[in-house]
Amino acid sequence: MKTARGLLIPVVVIALVAILSGVGWALRIQLYSPKTPFSAFLILVGLLTAGYFFMTEARAGKSVPVRRIPAFEAVEEAVARSVEMGRPVHMTFGFGTISSSMAPQFIAGLGVLSHVARLCGKYGAKLVATLGVPEAIATTEEIIREGYYSAGRPELFDPTYNVRYLTDQQFAYASAVQATLIRENVGANIVVGPFWAESLIFMEAGNMVNAFQIAGTARETQIPFFVLVADYSFIGEEIFAAGALASGDKETLASIRGQDVGKLLTIVLVILGVLTLLAGLKLVDALNWAWKVG
Amino acid sequence: MISWDVLGAWLCAAMVVWIYSFAYRDNALYKLAEHMFVGTAAGYSIALALDSLNRVVVSPAVRSPGTFWTTSWHYLVPVALGILLFAKYSRKYYWLARYAVAVNIAVGSGLALRTVPIANIVRQITATILPLWGSDPVKVLNNWILVLITLGGLTYFLFTIFPRVAEGARPSPTYRVYRSLYYIGIYGMMVGFGALFANTIMTRVGFLISIYLIYIQPEAWAATVAAILAAIAIILGILRKR
Numbered sequence: 001m002k003t004a005r006g007l008l009i010p011v012v013v014i015a016l017v018a019i020l021s022g023v024g025w026a027l028r029i030q031l032y033s034p035k036t037p038f039s040a041f042l043i044l045v046g047l048l049t050a051g052y053f054f055m056t057e058a059r060a061g062k063s064v065p066v067r068r069i070p071a072f073e074a075v076e077e078a079v080a081r082s083v084e085m086g087r088p089v090h091m092t093f094g095f096g097t098i099s100s101s102m103a104p105q106f107i108a109g110l111g112v113l114s115h116v117a118r119l120c121g122k123y124g125a126k127l128v129a130t131l132g133v134p135e136a137i138a139t140t141e142e143i144i145r146e147g148y149y150s151a152g153r154p155e156l157f158d159p160t161y162n163v164r165y166l167t168d169q170q171f172a173y174a175s176a177v178q179a180t181l182i183r184e185n186v187g188a189n190i191v192v193g194p195f196w197a198e199s200l201i202f203m204e205a206g207n208m209v210n211a212f213q214i215a216g217t218a219r220e221t222q223i224p225f226f227v228l229v230a231d232y233s234f235i236g237e238e239i240f241a242a243g244a245l246a247s248g249d250k251e252t253l254a255s256i257r258g259q260d261v262g263k264l265l266t267i268v269l270v271i272l273g274v275l276t277l278l279a280g281l282k283l284v285d286a287l288n289w290a291w292k293v294g
Numbered sequence: 295m296i297s298w299d300v301l302g303a304w305l306c307a308a309m310v311v312w313i314y315s316f317a318y319r320d321n322a323l324y325k326l327a328e329h330m331f332v333g334t335a336a337g338y339s340i341a342l343a344l345d346s347l348n349r350v351v352v353s354p355a356v357r358s359p360g361t362f363w364t365t366s367w368h369y370l371v372p373v374a375l376g377i378l379l380f381a382k383y384s385r386k387y388y389w390l391a392r393y394a395v396a397v398n399i400a401v402g403s404g405l406a407l408r409t410v411p412i413a414n415i416v417r418q419i420t421a422t423i424l425p426l427w428g429s430d431p432v433k434v435l436n437n438w439i440l441v442l443i444t445l446g447g448l449t450y451f452l453f454t455i456f457p458r459v460a461e462g463a464r465p466s467p468t469y470r471v472y473r474s475l476y477y478i479g480i481y482g483m484m485v486g487f488g489a490l491f492a493n494t495i496m497t498r499v500g501f502l503i504s505i506y507l508i509y510i511q512p513e514a515w516a517a518t519v520a521a522i523l524a525a526i527a528i529i530l531g532i533l534r535k536r
Binding site: 066256264 | 320327338379388410416419422456
């Protein structure tokens with residue numbers, strides 16, 4: 001039964017690629033062309049299939065090894081330090097609307113929040129989550145409630161204190177977050193999600209109260225500020241891995257492995273492209289030729 | 295004659311100075327500016343949302359119901375999802391809010407997924423396939439740096455697929471290549487972050503100068519008023535500390 005299922009997945013992948021190739025050939029679509037990037041569609045289908053494959057493996061009980069992410073490991077230290085100092089932990093994950101292309105980063109932020117909430121419950125720390133995403137108010141409340149209740153500390157859950165929706169306008173949100181950091185005299189400032197110009201404002205405010213700071217974003221223009229000022233930072237895609245690690249869910253971790261396949265594929269294609277260039281060939285032409293012949 | 299424009303400019307100048315005063319310490323004038331800012335932003339968001347709802351759904355549905363039900367009925371789906379968000383206030387039906395959040399997140403993820411393969415994979419691959427040998431040494435060096443840092447960066451972000459070395463065992467060649475690329479990636483990114491940081495700071499300093507120019511250019515007294523306001527904020531901060 002297990003072997004049959006194991007065989008089924010490659011068969012499905014091959015069948016999918018064959019069908020898509022057939023469609024591409026019938027429509028006279030080139031594999032790579034700047035106008036109709038059929039290759040991008042094939043890559044998307046391949047990655048989704050790979051992700052699904054790893055998720056079914058995880059469901060069957062296979063564990064996924066994840067490399068060390070120092071910033072993620074430091075979250076526990078940050079919470080414990082805040083408790084020792086008798087100061088609350090602050091977490092925020094950005095502003096805006098969740099139905100934007102930043103949604104994956106908001107989800108990663110919520111994943112880290114669930115980890116922080118569980119740790120706050122474990123150590124008995126007060127948690128203040130400031131929000132700039134109106135749609136996430138209910139989810140944030142639920143996450144924090146679950147964190148405290150699962151640790152057997154329901155008395156620490158106070159939605160008006162724990163969850164503070166500010167506004168979804170950038171600098172109004174930024175001014176209120178920095179004021180919260182100072183007025184609450186936070187011991188740890190954890191900032192994970194999509195951030196714009198407010199990133200350095202948060203880091204400076206956290207620095208003013210000597211908070212232990214952990215920050216991360218996948219917006220490359222803001223990573224330098226976090227790397228420079230925070231004690232630990234998640235660099236780029238590390239926030240997604242952290243979100244998956246925080247969830248503790250094997251299937252979510254397996255989806256990270258699906259992304260890794262994409263990166264591995266990119267590495268292989270770049271090396272192949274450089275080597276074919278040495279032989280006087282362009283990888284794009286070679287692939288288009290192979291596509292036609294195939 | 296003091297016009298509304300001049301009053302607005304004064305209020306704007308005061309807000310800028312009061313917000314800046316936070317760099318010294320938290321004070322009453324910063325609180326005033328912050329609360330005005332947050333309150334105005336929240337009010338503005340509500341007004342925008344209600345206006346959008348009115349323009350897209352309520353007005354068309356009331357003015358020409360026939361046309362609305364035949365052409366724009368699908369707008370009722372987001373309206374229903376929006377109403378579901380209020381279910382969080384009910385102890386019994388709070389779980390209904392999850393559906394609205396789930397749809398929102400799914401739409402966002404779908405939007406992000408749409409552009410990822412072409413922008414982050416295909417274009418990155420085609421832009422990185424560069425000749426590593428040639429007659430121009432500067433160009434060749436540049437290409438080597440670009441290719442190595444791209445490969446290194448990609449290797450750094452491999453979270454679940456990486457070679458491991460058993461405790462006490464000699465590292466395998468694959469492991470050595472992996473570690474080398476990993477470090478090339480991290481150092482390459484740090485250099486990139488440095489450049490990005492400098493670039494952003496230059497832009498921010500540009501903003502700062504442009505704000506100062508607004509206050510100094512028309513009348514010199516505006517700058518004096520701003521300086522007096524800053525002094526008031528700082529004195530209030532000191533008094534509050536005592």
